[in-house]
Amino acid sequence: MSEKEIKKISGLEDLVKISEKLKSLMEGKTVISICSGTGCKAYSSDDVHGKIVEELQKKIKESKTNADNIVIKKTGCHGYCERGPIMVIHPGQTCYLGVKPEDAPDIVESAINEKVVEKLLYKDENGSSIEKENDIPFYKHQQRIIFDCNAKIDPYSIDDYIMIGGYQALAKALKEMPPDKVLSEVKKSNLRGRGGGGFATGLKWETTKNAAGDTKYVIVNADEGDPGAYMDRSILEGNPHSVLEGLIIAAYTIGANHGYIYVRQEYPFAVKSIENAIENAREYGLLGKNIMNSGFDFDVKVHRGAGAFVSGESSALMAAVEGNVGEPRLKYIHTAVSGLWSKPTNLNNVETYANIPHIINNGAEWFRSTGTPGSSGTKIFSLVGKVNNTGLVEVPMGVTLRDIIYKIGGGIKGGKKFKAVQTGGPSGGVIPEALLDLPVDFDELYKAGSMMGSGGMIVMDESDCMVNVAHYFIKFLADESCGKCVPCREGLRQLLYIYERIINGQGQVEDLKLLEDLCILLENASLCALGGTAQNIVVTTLKYFRQEYGAHIYYKACPAMVCKPLIRYEISSDKCSGCTRCVKVCPVDAISGKPKEAHAIDQSLCIKCGACMEECPEKYSAIAKSTGIFEYEKEKEAVFADKGQ
């Protein structure tokens, strides 16, 4: 607020009063909100913002009518990263996609005159344009509860959050509900941890609450290490107060007076945004001593993680907060009982905390009304990979994968054929086309051999090699294994050796059995989930795509033409015009040939970098990739008929 007549907020009435006042101030104003999430920033949305501000000031100087009625807001991620930078004009909800700095004059002009810039609107397949954000197919099939506020508020302004009803859940909990009641509400809501495991949040809180000891801690786990998942970052960057509010409510319920937010150093904007949110909340008396005159003290500290995937595991994270090497420990005593500095500690994911204010505000019944009986509420997924509409999507639990990929994601890029979707990051597995109608919730995904994880959803098409994907994840995990327990350290290394052998064309028939054996060992003997869930990717690829392993091992062929040692680049002498372009780009000088003569690749020198194929002009396209023995295609059904698929 510009004039700070209320320094400290003392209850629900204050919050409602401020909210009403701010709303009345915004009455009749046109808000241009520009997404400045990481995706849109990469598309230089900051330049667009700067240009729009400049343009608006010009108009104000010209004293155009209505010009001072326009407010420009930099908001958090809107989710539709594929078509960034995104711009939404409220109250009409006009949505512009792919905005460029040079569009700024048109946008400002039309906002003043309450018109629409036609060329920036979404076009459907018939060519007709869609104006409203919620009518765009990408948004239409979503149900945005947590993510909804992202597009409405400036993450650096606590007033914005209060205006849309923020911190009212906290006031309600502190003033009207004793901790037991909050706990029973959370338990009733059947909220499950959004970080990966899907452990019941209420149960977790209860264990910590009932654990012996006066000092207790609450921690936000924002060490989002899964490659291809960035929803936690988007919540922290776009709506940090919702996480903070959920955290304070959790602390109040459990009886903790200290909290930590563990954020990755790789997310500098998230660190900045949450630190700013904490400072603002302190100013308003929402953090610190005697919050809202309730007698409850709570403060929170941000701890930056220094880049270790395993530190996302609860006991490892706590070790890192203590200032030690972030290695997990045996959890025969759960961290809920003996965690940070051996005190009872509750640790939840960012998204879990962001759900809490909604549950308190609307009640457990309301929350349970979305989703499936086993998993209620919504979940944010990051839909990435070979899909037309890359972005963050929030859907109720129980929606099928097909709906997510085809209705929201708009199908596969380049009209290629869908092959598999990988869920749950490195701990998850792949799901083939046959299971596309699987409803997405914690239990169904687990049954299919994968897991929800933090919500990464990587779509793969026919040009992806499943053996290569499994190799990628095993390599990732082998790199990130902390080395404390032998099964994980050595098991992953052996898995990696076997995979390297297979993709180098030296796979042996026994390797498949060996992989399966190692998976059983890893699952049962690893200290933490990093090793314990590593088998998912191996087992699911073996189960659903065994024939691809067969092609690599028996035929030394990579059907998707990805594994470098098994492919070769060749120049067709009929098509080659001898332009010498490829000769120049080859980094190992493997291509020989004079101008105007067909070139040839020396296979013994070729490192298969593909530079020549990229360089070859499209009109010639003389360079082609090929792999192993193609008899594989003919024989695969006969050979693999009895092996799985």
Add this chain to the structure above:
Amino acid sequence: MVNMEKTNIKNLLGQLKNIGFRLTGTRKTILDIIISAKEGLSAEEIFISARKKNPEIGVATIYRNIKILEELMIIKRAGETENKNRYYLSENIGNLKINYFKKSVIGQKQQKKAGAYALVTSSPASRRQDTESFSFYNSGKIDRMQSQLNEWMSELDKIRREKEFKLEEIINDVSKIDAVLQKHQYSSENLIQMLLDFQGQYNWLPKHVLLYVSTKLKVPLTQVYGIASFYKFFNLEPRGRYQVIVCAGTACHVRGSVSLLQRITNVLNINPGDTTPDYKFTLDTVNCLGCCALGPVMMFNNKYFSNPSRKELEKLFDSVV
């Protein structure tokens, strides 16, 4: 079986020596055994015979040298009896020279491409690999000496850079270090946060900083080093002025980040994780940059680039020179 006159073989071995292949005692023994044998021998049989000639010879040495000789195509493996490989003298031993030369040519070419610092700038793992392959495929002693020399020179370079922190600078630094420690209340639980700040200030963690932190906080130096080496964000070696970050997240991986990384490696002549000899560029991979829509994506100078081509990369890197 190949029956060649001993003198011929000796001539050949003499030639080999000229090419740069080291004819050690063991190799000579093995070759002698194989030449004089009437039929193919298994590795174990070679070992037993070799033991008679030189009792100090180990079985591992035999296996290793057989592998080398096989790679050089002097001997060949043919047929299995009772699950044992049998070795013969190669029939087309005349081709040896050509094959060998071919390999050495590759060695030279790669080295030429990669510049004089090629060996040193690579990571320890690949460096090991390089030296292994170089010792067999390189065209001779001179090349090997040259590369060794380069390695030493570069090590010296590094030491020199570290030494560039002069005593006065370190003394001046102390107040800066203290300021950071003060910010974190000299508390050892904030050690990681302090190191993060130092990493931000220096772009790496110089030795004197770690030493000072250790004494000031009364934390054992091993613990400080333990943390500095465990977390990926910390570097114990100076970094380049510009960081080239390639996203190796899954989404980027399936969209072709491997080729992008290969392209950058070709342009900068360094492997991921390494710094160019002029300390200008450091090439790094990260698990996810969080802009999967752009994938495969590269970050340079705080800007994102979606799948830049070789030409674009060259232009980009030249633009900051």
